[in-house]
Structures are given as C-alpha cells and as structure tokens.
Amino acid sequence: MKILGGIVFLIGLFMMVSPQAVLGLQELRWIAEYSFPGEAFLGAIVCSGSLLLFGKTKESNSVNSH
Structure with a gap:
C-alpha cells in the first residue's frame, strides 16, 4: 500500500505543479498543456488522500507508557 500511496502522492504533486x-x-511549459481549471486544488486533495494509503505508524514509547 505504501507504493500505491507514493504513486498517488506523485500524481497529486504533478496536479499541483x-x-x-x-x-x-x-x-x-509543456506541463501546463495537461492542466485544467481547479487542478491545483484537486491535486492538494489527492496528495492529502494519499497519506491514508501510507498506513499507520507505530506508536513511540513515550514517557506516559507503562
């Protein structure tokens, strides 16, 4: 899933740029030929959504742990 998350993140980054x-x-400037109105905003949403595919991180052993 992390690989898929990375691919989706790169797609969203391209959409913002x-x-x-x-x-x-x-x-x-050839990149701008592939853009459409509102693509930067949609790209930010795609990048944010891709973070869900990276999975949960391990909890660190903090001072509050028993």
Missing part, C-alpha cells in the same frame, strides 16, 4: 508551470522555465 502543472498549472503553475506556465510561469516558470521554458523547458517546463
């Missing part, structure tokens, strides 16, 4: 690519380097 592609609308802004038109403002950057000439070499990266």
Whole structure:
C-alpha cells in the first residue's frame, strides 16, 4: 500500500505543479498543456488522500507508557 500511496502522492504533486508551470522555465511549459481549471486544488486533495494509503505508524514509547 505504501507504493500505491507514493504513486498517488506523485500524481497529486504533478496536479499541483502543472498549472503553475506556465510561469516558470521554458523547458517546463509543456506541463501546463495537461492542466485544467481547479487542478491545483484537486491535486492538494489527492496528495492529502494519499497519506491514508501510507498506513499507520507505530506508536513511540513515550514517557506516559507503562
């Protein structure tokens, strides 16, 4: 599931970057051709949702543990 989470995270990251690519380097402007209105916002949601696929982390042994 962590691999799937990483793939979905990269897709969401691409979705957030592609609308802004038109403002950057000439070499990266091709990315902006694949963007659509509202893609940056949707990309943020996809990145946030991908964190659910990474799974739970182990609880650390804190001072409060018995």
